[in-house]
Amino acid sequence: MxxxxxxxxxxxxxxxxxxxxxxxxxxxxxxxxxxxxxxxxxxxxxxxxxxxxxxxxxxxxxxxxxxxxxxxxxxMGMVFQAFNLFPHMRVLDNVTLASRLVHRVPRREAQERAHAMLERVGLGARADAFPDELSGGQQQRVAIARALVTSPxxxxxxxxxxxxxxxxxxxxxxxxxxxxxxxxxxxxxxxxxxxxxxxxxxxxxxxxxxxxxxxxxxxxxxxxxxxxxxxxxxxxxxxxxx
The missing domain is CATH 3.40.50.300 (P-loop containing nucleotide triphosphate hydrolases)
Structure with missing residues (x-):
């Protein structure tokens, strides 16, 4: 700057x-x-x-x-104070959304990357959960995984x-x-x-x-x-x- x-x-x-x-x-x-x-x-x-x-x-x-x-x-990856997860989408879909829609990554590849990143942040077992089924700390780790999955x-x-x-x-x-x-x-x-x-x-x-x-x-x-x-x-x- x-x-x-x-x-x-x-x-x-x-x-x-x-x-x-x-x-x-x-x-x-x-x-x-x-x-x-x-x-x-x-x-x-x-x-x-x-x-x-x-x-x-x-x-x-x-x-x-x-x-x-x-x-x-x-x-770049941006993570905000609020988790900004879509409440009607499962964790896996929240993490893959940008990869699929913005980066045009095929669904299977996006899901493979997302599973690996969720494992990385300690939430591999919660891929099918909805955000309101997670604690605040878990939701923020999902938000970080979402930012990291595109290799910023x-x-x-x-x-x-x-x-x-x-x-x-x-x-x-x-x-x-x-x-x-x-x-x-x-x-x-x-x-x-x-x-x-x-x-x-x-x-x-x-x-x-x-x-x-x-x-x-x-x-x-x-x-x-x-x-x-x-x-x-x-x-x-x-x-x-x-």
Whole structure:
């Protein structure tokens, strides 16, 4: 991201953001609600148009309006706070839907890939279940499997544990840690400082639509240099999320 700006009316949400993410690395975005984390991810996935600046994926300007946005999104996996599973479809069909309709993968091949990915996330036995038969943590793992089944170049994850009961958070964070260990390139917006501390290669603290401070987890979380970063982390610690 180079000088990315995004405003909704007079509300500037991203104000000249510069951000580099190297392959096989995990960048974690932290910051208060409204700091721009979700909008940043949505601009990368082309769900929001940028007002200024460019976003490059493998050296290509994906913000060029002449680009096929669907083709660009096919190279990324996006997982949201809400699970966004179709309640009337079984798990297997939820996972194969994009492969079949967007990527035009034959049904049998799509199902084989989906079964393998569901095994990967520990849900191989639940392929025929409906979403409401699963726990929240299981539903979020299905959503992650759906994003992974197309072998994305980049994974974007937006507060994927925020809708989960506390006892279910760990299973999803453990899965993300495994993906990082396997070399998946990820940008993760989260309030889970423990995850950021143990999995991130770089932590970026967003404030007022800018990358206010960035560095290794040890530096940003253990020895922040900016007063606003220190105040944010103090509030996180008081809330028991550190």
């Amino acid at each position: 180079q000088g990315v700006r995004k405003a909704f009316g007079t509300n500037v949400v991203l104000d000249g953001v510069d951000l580099d993410v190297d392959a096989h690395r995990c960048v974690v975005l932290i910051g208060a609600s409204g700091s721009g984390k979700s909008t940043l991810l949505r601009t990368v996935d082309l769900l929001e148009d940028v007002d200024d600046g460019v976003i490059l994926l493998d050296g290509e300007d994906i913000t060029d309006p002449r680009r096929d946005a669907d083709a660009v999104r096919a190279r 170049r980049l994974m974007l994850l937006d507060e994927v544990t925020s809708a989960l009961d506390p006892e279910l958070v760990g299973e999803v964070l453990d899965l993300l840690g495994e993906l990082k260990a396997e070399g998946m390139t990820m940008v993760v917006a989260t309030h889970e400082m423990g995850f950021a501390r143990h999995v991130a290669d770089e932590v970026c603290y967003l404030h007022a639509g800018t990358v206010h401070e960035r560095g290794t987890p040890e530096q940003v979380l253990g020895d922040p240099q900016q007063p606003r970063t220190r105040e944010f982390l103090r509030r996180i610690i008081e809330a028991g999320r550190a």
